[in-house]
Amino acid sequence: MGRTIVTKLKTKPDFIDRKKLEHLGSLNEPDEGRRQEIISKARELKGLDLDEAAELLACSSPEAVQDLLSAAAFVKQEIYGPRMVLFAPLYAGNKCCNDCLYCGFRRSNTELTRVTLTREAIAAETLELLRQGHKRLLLLTGEAAEYTMDYTLMALETMYSVRDRKGSSIRRINVELAPMSVDNFRRLKEGKIGTYTCFQETYDPDLYRQYHPAGPKADYHWRLEVMDRAMEAGIDDVGLGVLFGLADYRKEVLSMLMHAAHLEERFGCGPHTVSVPRLEPALGAPVSESVPYPVSDLDFKKLVAVLRLTLPYTGIILSTRESAQLRSELFRYGVSQVSAGSRTNPGGYGEEQTREEEFSHSQFSLGDHRSLAEVVDNLADYGLVPSFCTGCYRMGRTGSDFMDLAKPGLIRQFCLPNGLATFAEYLEDYAPEELKKKGLTLIERIAADQQESIASMIRENSARVAGGERDIYV
Template identity: 55%
Template sequence: MDADTKAVWLDENHITAVLEARGIEDTGLVTETLAKAEELRGLSMEDAAALLAVRDPELRERIFLAAARVKERIYGKRVVLFAPLYFSSLCSNECLYCAFRRRNNAVRRRALSMQEIDAETRILLRQGHKRLLLVAGEAYPGSGIDYVLETIDTVYAARENGASIRRVNVNLAPLSVEDFRRLGERHIGTFQLFQETYHRPTYAEVHLAGPKRDFDWRASSFDRAMLAGIDDVGMGLLYGLYDWRFETLAMLSHIAHLEERFGVGCHTISVPRMEPAAGSDMALRPPHPLGDDDFLLLVAVLRLAVPYTGIILSTRESAPLRQRALELGVSQISAGSRTSPGGYAEAADENDDNTDFDAAQFRRGDCRGLEEVVADLAERGYIPSFCTGCYRKGRTGKDFMDLARPGLIRRKCTPNALSTFEEYLLDYASPATRAVGENAIARCLEDMDDDVRQTSDRLLLKVRDGQRDVYC
């Protein structure tokens, strides 16, 4: 294999050695590491390992406080919202933890037509969504990648009362450089792919058949994506398959590889834990379960290690845990999610509890609808953001990081978050949610620098005057 199809950067022996060397809790080292982290320059693998080794509750609380301060300095009060749109549950792989695995007869299969995809998109538009993540099993009907490209076109073309989806992100199977170029031509936002586990023996044990069995082809996907011009990529793991500390350090190695080769790491990190899935015994009993306390430590350490990278938390997790994780580092969450193809059209009530389990990829832990999530965030002082400005202004990849590292991107993101939130409040929210939201906006404006306040006021005035999709 050449450099674009072989994960030569992954050194399992080195990761294991680092974990052993930094496996003893050291208060002095933790203090030094937290001081470094609050300079917002990130952490090395060794630094992260020292923090991941902490078990003492009081010392963990120091890590949590540092992560909260770092998140506040970079992201302020904004929280990006999106919805997944599952468009196919067909799959050619045999992954023991997944309901969509090829030989699983316990799940109802479905691949949506373009008419059904349009209908699903319009339902999400009626709820107020502006950002979608397209998700599918790793097999596509008929023309393969052409089906995916047509799906993207269909989502972008959908209209509901004048509203449209402004940015489509995708979670897809690995592609060749040429197919990545075709994908990039569809003006996607972020290409997202989960390695699931970086531990090669475990990877072989849980991926029994199909293209996904090729560890290196999957692990090298971001190299090919960036070679094809897609510079916004999103990493992820499935925590529960192997030791969570090893997995986290391996993912940091992956990020370091991309930064060294391309000058920019990943735009987002997803941190799903294994949840029950129809027809999967492994999903019911994860080989290496990750408890809530360790999970929150993981989120905090990632925020300190890669401070300018978005951390995504899905509706796999319960509402209380998501609320706590937002304080420690999570910056993007899905809301009102359905995890089965056609799930939005089939739902009798958007707040029902896992009625689509026999067709879904996994069981949801947070079944609240979008408005309930928005109201909860606003009551807690957050600004729900539907912003897509950076993608459309070309602030992606290295350009985004060049603005993020000196703290300049916040001057764009905060006004854009406010304008998109105001759109939501005016066009979709109930009177009660609107009142809570307007109070959150007012509090946010009070804490701004004068020039950011002026930009925010200008955008808010345009929205209140009837303009839509305004951003800087």
């Protein structure tokens, strides 16, 4: 199994069909019969087409949205089971040459304290995250001349090299970095990254120009083409995203779906993940002070559900921008990856800071300030498996190979045992005693509900972890 060989882009991409977008973005809400017809199709786990997604996005009543959420929960459970992947962002620097009006890192923000982490500081941040129990990180920086590919590769090498007192290390590092050339993407791949993520921010070209008045990021098409260049360079897993609140959320979701369809058509594999951040207050960022296109909690839950129903095999990432209460609700309704214990300021993990001090260094304000242990405890209360698994990536189940397993429903046989093994590791090495008891009870309860072969593997893995083995996966 392998990815389709493609030719280079010779013209600017035109996969965002503006005329169709205008039409679909203004559809009226379907009646209940039509809504149930679309939901029934989604429950077959084969996804939805663009028109059907647009119809569901037009739903407005709480009852209709709850129907979508229930269906999204079913789809996520059928494909991935109860696992929820956990990670943390590590910001290596907040210097930036762009002037994005919604971002605290913007170059015109003179109130922000600028920091670039040294190798030693990156190692210290990584060690602190390991001590909390993290195994998966997301590396981020601003866009500045000093954040060269050499700097990025140094940061990756440093992060992978750190060990805590238990001998644990970071097993997967995803990156969220500025767009780059195909040649630099090839170098980036040599750094053993996981998923490459880059948000379009908004797919509306006119609004995009307004929000990005200066800097390399002002080039709309350079950013829009970034996933083509990344995949052309051999990066299997890419992650799409927009910043909800910058434009009409319905058109943004539909544009992201068009982008996903373009990647699927050109490379034989769509995005590995989609991210759904909402615009939050940021120091020195005027657009964040008054959100141009607010997205209510109800509409936000709806768009998460529609993404899950339309792209059933794609990971949906929910950040700590959202409140603990809303995140806890969405844990059950289609989200499959969440950050926990996050800081969005360079060096933020290694020192105690007040909320005000943290805000003065950060890209944006956080809504969920819970620690990793508190998020894990919350997930366990819902019967969800906090997973630090990296097995698929290290076994080569990435890109189209991953989708070949996901679409017939085979990926779950790896996700559940591997996720539970990493959960058992966390419980043994990092969890408070009460959480450990709760977690071990959950593992046994889940094992008891599985067919014998899977149940036996889960129990055997847990026993091996209790006996001192680590990093068990298939």
